[in-house]
Amino acid sequence: MRSLLLSLLLLSGAVAAEPLRPFVSGSLQQIVGAQRGKPFLLAFWSLDCSHCQDELRMFGKAAQQARLPLVLVAVDTAAQQAEIGARLRKYGLDKQPAWVFADADSDKLRFEIDRRWYGELPRSYLYRADGSSEAVSGKLDARRFAAWLQQIGG
């Protein structure tokens, strides 16, 4: 019932879509700081990553059920923001905080995020309350994602 009400609320457009934010050097600290020590999921994706779409679909379904502490970062360019916005709307994720890579030197951004990330997508970071995180390359396993949701919900 609660999820139904929430869906109706979302459908009514009462919650405004988040503007796409430019991800630059220092943005990661800003994102982590804004969570104020609460666990959250930081997910990197791109328009041309087919496996990312499966993951976005999974996130979208979860976001319909309950508030999802998920921050999305598109590893595309700001010039593609219209497409990025359309894709997020398609999966019902346009209310999540969303960022887009906004430094032409994406190697530098990636190195700053994680020097052991080689650009494979999707790439997710499961942040714990203590600020530490676990990196996952490839689509998050549905069971693992469900377990994580349960863990942070309880």
Place this chain on the structure above:
Amino acid sequence: MKALLAFSMLPLAGMALADAGGGHDMQQMWQKSLARAPLAVGVAFAPDGRLWRADVRQGVIELAASDDFGQRFAAPVKVNATAEAIAADGENRPQLVFGPQGEIGVGWTQSLPQPFSGHARFSWSRDGGKSWSTPQTINDDAAPISHRFVVLDWSSKGLTAVWLDARDKTAAKAKKHDYRGSALYSAAFDPASGRFGANRKLADYSCECCRVALAHDPDGTPVALWRHVFPGNIRDHALQRLDGASPLQRVSFDQWQIDACPHHGPSLSIAGNGTRHLVWFNQGRAPQMLFYGRMAAGSDKPADVVGIGNPDAQAAHPAVLAAEQRVLLAWKEFDGKQSAIRVQQSTDGGKSWSAPRTALEGAGQSDHPQLLRWQQRVFLIWNMAEGGLKVVELSPLSAEH
């Protein structure tokens, strides 16, 4: 037409971004980056020793030649008269090949407005680049799905195109069947008609968005190396000699099981004695991620596989080139401030290796490294946002110490 529209609208986007909070003028920054040509450049030596480069500018492929090994290039000529959305990134770059009669062939991937979709395109010139054929679509399936990552090889056996094709995946999905990844397709060019012929499927289940490496055996038969999706979602590498009879061979065994787009394809070079030299990226045997291996003619898997590069410095996007017993490896590393192209050499056909050294370095965005050969000389080519196209000769090992 739709693709052209989507392309022409690109520069209009990028206006309404939220402020980064750091005083960045996002609009100006993006206008600037759009005006720049993409860094993914195609390069090749013509039989006469001139070095050619193919750049993508505003939807047009521009070709320019250098007669001093890349120090200066002449004014460019335009290949496609009508601009189209041309993919130009690390894994998708303009393809440049030369035929036996001095023909110049250019291939590229045209992006379509639908996600993950594109056409493999081709144009050629028979007058040294003065005039160009109307671009043709190589894939004979016209659906707006993926026919991307096209690569070309022009050997004594003719001109071959190979690309990643989603028609079988699309057909399987329509029947609600599972299909791993994409498929590898090829077509042969008929110089008499100036057209690519019927498309032929080489293999089901390729990875979807990693470049394909294409070279040829001493007899001119093309050989493809690509990231494949083996059962259990294992993204290792496969090699196939395109003689219509040779089977697909699995050539990497790193067991990288992942639902991901690595955007990180392999490289292949075949020596005059038929030995295949391979480099690839995989995460199944972390911490090492880049690997070199070689296969003597007729062998079924690589021998003496060695890890290369520093995994803590983002070692990535390797290239390999075999000039008989001399074998060169090049890859990119990043230390947080600067990118560097690291190289390693072997003078005994890939059995033993020199210590890695930095051949080029610089700040800012850059392309993947490429290795090219002119007679017995080997050149490293690297395109940088700041500094442009760098071409340096890699001297024989003895001269380095």
